[in-house]
Amino acid sequence: MVIKGDNPLSVILSVKKISKKGGVLMDFSLTKEQQMVRKILREFAEKEIAPKAKEIDLTGEFPWDNVKKMAKADMMGIPYPKEYGGAGGDYISYIIAVEEISRACAATGVILSAHTSLACFPIFQWGTKEQKEKYLIPLAKGEKLGAFALTEPNAGTDAAAQQTTAVLEGDHYILNGSKIFITNGGKADVYIVFAMTDKSKGTKGISAFIVEKDFPGFYIGKVEEKMGIRGSRAAELVFEDCVVPKENLLGKEGEGFKIAMVTLDGGRIGIGAQALGIAQAALDEVTKYVKERQQFGRPIGKFQGLQWYIAEMATKVSAARHLVYYAAWRKQNNLSYTMEAAMAKLFASETAMEVTTKAVQIFGGYGYTKDYPVERLMRDAKITEIYEGTSEVQKMVIASNLLKM
Amino acid sequence: MNILVFIKQVPDTNEVKIDPVTKTLIREGVPSIINPDDKNALEEAIRIKEEYGAKVIVITMGPPQAETALREALAMGADEAYLLTDRVFAGADTYATAKTLSKMAKKFDYDIIFCGRQAIDGDTAQVGPQLAEQLNIPQVTYVKEVKIEGDTLIVKRALEDGYEVIKVKMPVLLTAIKELNTPRYPSIKGIFEAYREKEVKIVTAADLGVDPQEVGLKGSPTKVISTTTPETQRAGEIFTGNVKECVQNLVQRLVEKHVI
Numbered sequence: 298m299v300i301k302g303d304n305p306l307s308v309i310l311s312v313k314k315i316s317k318k319g320g321v322l323m324d325f326s327l328t329k330e331q332q333m334v335r336k337i338l339r340e341f342a343e344k345e346i347a348p349k350a351k352e353i354d355l356t357g358e359f360p361w362d363n364v365k366k367m368a369k370a371d372m373m374g375i376p377y378p379k380e381y382g383g384a385g386g387d388y389i390s391y392i393i394a395v396e397e398i399s400r401a402c403a404a405t406g407v408i409l410s411a412h413t414s415l416a417c418f419p420i421f422q423w424g425t426k427e428q429k430e431k432y433l434i435p436l437a438k439g440e441k442l443g444a445f446a447l448t449e450p451n452a453g454t455d456a457a458a459q460q461t462t463a464v465l466e467g468d469h470y471i472l473n474g475s476k477i478f479i480t481n482g483g484k485a486d487v488y489i490v491f492a493m494t495d496k497s498k499g500t501k502g503i504s505a506f507i508v509e510k511d512f513p514g515f516y517i518g519k520v521e522e523k524m525g526i527r528g529s530r531a532a533e534l535v536f537e538d539c540v541v542p543k544e545n546l547l548g549k550e551g552e553g554f555k556i557a558m559v560t561l562d563g564g565r566i567g568i569g570a571q572a573l574g575i576a577q578a579a580l581d582e583v584t585k586y587v588k589e590r591q592q593f594g595r596p597i598g599k600f601q602g603l604q605w606y607i608a609e610m611a612t613k614v615s616a617a618r619h620l621v622y623y624a625a626w627r628k629q630n631n632l633s634y635t636m637e638a639a640m641a642k643l644f645a646s647e648t649a650m651e652v653t654t655k656a657v658q659i660f661g662g663y664g665y666t667k668d669y670p671v672e673r674l675m676r677d678a679k680i681t682e683i684y685e686g687t688s689e690v691q692k693m694v695i696a697s698n699l700l701k702m
Numbered sequence: 703m704n705i706l707v708f709i710k711q712v713p714d715t716n717e718v719k720i721d722p723v724t725k726t727l728i729r730e731g732v733p734s735i736i737n738p739d740d741k742n743a744l745e746e747a748i749r750i751k752e753e754y755g756a757k758v759i760v761i762t763m764g765p766p767q768a769e770t771a772l773r774e775a776l777a778m779g780a781d782e783a784y785l786l787t788d789r790v791f792a793g794a795d796t797y798a799t800a801k802t803l804s805k806m807a808k809k810f811d812y813d814i815i816f817c818g819r820q821a822i823d824g825d826t827a828q829v830g831p832q833l834a835e836q837l838n839i840p841q842v843t844y845v846k847e848v849k850i851e852g853d854t855l856i857v858k859r860a861l862e863d864g865y866e867v868i869k870v871k872m873p874v875l876l877t878a879i880k881e882l883n884t885p886r887y888p889s890i891k892g893i894f895e896a897y898r899e900k901e902v903k904i905v906t907a908a909d910l911g912v913d914p915q916e917v918g919l920k921g922s923p924t925k926v927i928s929t930t931t932p933e934t935q936r937a938g939e940i941f942t943g944n945v946k947e948c949v950q951n952l953v954q955r956l957v958e959k960h961v962i
Contacts, residue, residue, distance in 0.1 A: 330897040333773060334890060336733070341887050371891040384891035385898075394890070 334390045335397065341370060342401035350402035353528035354673050359484050360528045363405045367439065373412060374437025377421055381429055382437035388629035389622060392570045399574025403677035404528030406574055410567035411480040412436070416443020419489050419505065419560045423548040432487050432507055444485035446476040446534050447557050454690055457500045457554060461536060463492035470506065470546065472539040475518065482532030483517040486510050491553045503553035507545040514539030525676030562635045563628060564685045565642035569621040572649035572681035576614045579656040579674045583607060586660060603659060610652045617645040636698035643691035646681035653678040703756040705747040707780065707816045708803055708833070709740035711764050711771035712823045736771045739818025743878035745885040746848060747816050748779040754850055757781050761806055763791055763799060769902050776896035777888030783900070788907040793919030800832030802917045805910045807837055815875040819844060834875035841875040842868050846882050
């Protein structure tokens with residue numbers, strides 16, 4: 298094992314074997330500790346998370362119980378160093394965690410992903426020592442929950458069109474504006490909030506702030522009624538002369554847009570993993586069902602028409618997994634990953650949508666009812682094509698990286 | 703206080719299939735787990751460590767891949783792990799196993815030895831008690847509760863229709879049942895620590911100083927001639943209806959069978 302530089306996300310676990318010809322051998326296998334993470338998390342997710350997924354979906358209740366259990370299992374800061382409250386693990390292990398939790402309950406999966414990738418990461422990457430001690434440690438330990446607030450009513454895909462403003466007055470910034478669709482909104486303790494500090498500079502005028510839920514002038518607005526991932530929260534945040542201490546500026550003034558974009562690159566690997574978990578869950582449900590369900594005197598899995606569906610589903614899930622793990626592997630090894638993360642998210646989310654839709658079809662009438670989980674999986678899958686950059690945004694990112702024009 | 707926990711890596715019987723021809727377990731592709739009762743034993747040892755302070759030393763005998771079970775035990779909170787692995791250990795019955803394990807136990811200054819009640823692959827429930835005999839220490843089997851008072855344990859031992867409370871001085875060997883506790887999940891941090899900061903030490907027959915003739919298949923008095931699934935020869939039958947009908951049917955059936 299080689300630890301490169303200061304970035305603990307760059308722990309190289311399995312690529313250092315040099316072949317006789319002098320090249321670095323390709324290695325698709327998980328390390329032993331990654332395999333153990335998978336084994337334990339699958340057991341944990343199947344026994345502790347999955348049994349409540351249906352009820353969480355029906356009631357739309359925020360699964361605090363799941364969050365507490367994940368915190369107890371040191372899952373809320375997997376890729377961050379132990380000195381900052383994390384588990385000191387590698388990025389692929391974290392991605393496996395999002396996948397396995399999402400396979401059991403996608404709503405819980407996005408809580409974990411948004412917390413780890415979108416709230417903890419920018420503090421870890423750009424935070425001062427004091428900010429890390431004050432905010433990252435309790436977040437990574439799972440004592441506090443985090444959120445990321447970029448999207449506004451008029452700044453969705455066009456994230457640069459930020460209307461929330463931050464004005465420096467003495468030793469405080471005063472924030473005004475609103476954010477929408479904020480995952481963990483109203484439930485989180487710590488928010489990474491983006492606001493314009495200098496409108497004349499465009500994207501270079503955006504800054505990032507660490508906002509605590511109890512800061513004066515910070516309110517929770519409308520909570521969305523969603524199609525899927527119903528246990529997770531998407532809420533409006535309102536800032537009315539919200540007072541944010543100067544020392545809570547994250548990074549430098551004007552660095553906000555860069556912070557948001559780099560953070561979202563990582564977030565997309567997390568959403569890719571969530572989509573992958575949903576798709577795997579649908580595939581697992583289907584392979585079980587076609588062996589049990591009898592029509593025309595035999596299990597429907599004996600019919601070639603369905604076998605072809607299943608073969609296609611399994612192939613796409615496997616391809617999605619390779620793209621997601623590859624993007625995670627690049628991030629872990631300090632290689633560029635913007636385009637790979639976009640590809641992983643694009644392909645995994647579209648695979649999740651396709652596989653879950655097919656699963657409902659294979660289940661027939663039963664699939665359309667709440668007696669089986671596939672209709673929930675289909676509703677949960679849809680959001681993965683939309684949030685943290687729509688599929689169309691991913692294509693923009695991929696093309697611009699490719700064409701550089 | 704030192705607590706030795708002896709565990710066994712077993713195939714997950716929930717996933718096991720039987721070869722219809724040879725009638726033996728198909729082990730290929732079957733995930734391996736820590737034997738469930740052993741996990742209760744381990745959990746209790748870690749609980750005692752947390753409550754009273756102790757060092758938890760986990761030991762297994764098995765093929766090299768049994769290391770995974772030890773890593774999981776370390777991830778749960780065990781302090782040290784030893785893997786007894788050597789070709790000459792292979793094929794051991796419970797007698798040879800207990801004898802080998804006793805040699806290992808003697809290397810430590812132990813207060814409590816924990817074993818699971820029985821392994822789900824063999825179901826003999828013999829290794830724990832035999833180990834206590836080899837070490838010449840008291841044993842309490844089917845343990846469902848443990849309290850420590852000075853150098854004494856107050857142990858609840860489950861019986862079919864209740865339990866008995868036993869006061870026993872350490873060192874002592876206990877075998878755990880699932881009623882004892884609910885084993886924790888290893889924390890994710892624990893997994894990374896188990897692989898990066900802790901060590902699984904390999905112990906061979908030479909390290910133990912045992913005579914190869916006394917361990918493994920050669921040291922096992924048990925000889926397995928064959929393994930078969932018993933055929934169902936008698937099937938129960940339940941009569942339903944009112945008492946009169948039931949009795950009539952029963953008598954009729956007994957007459958048919960020439961019993962009366």
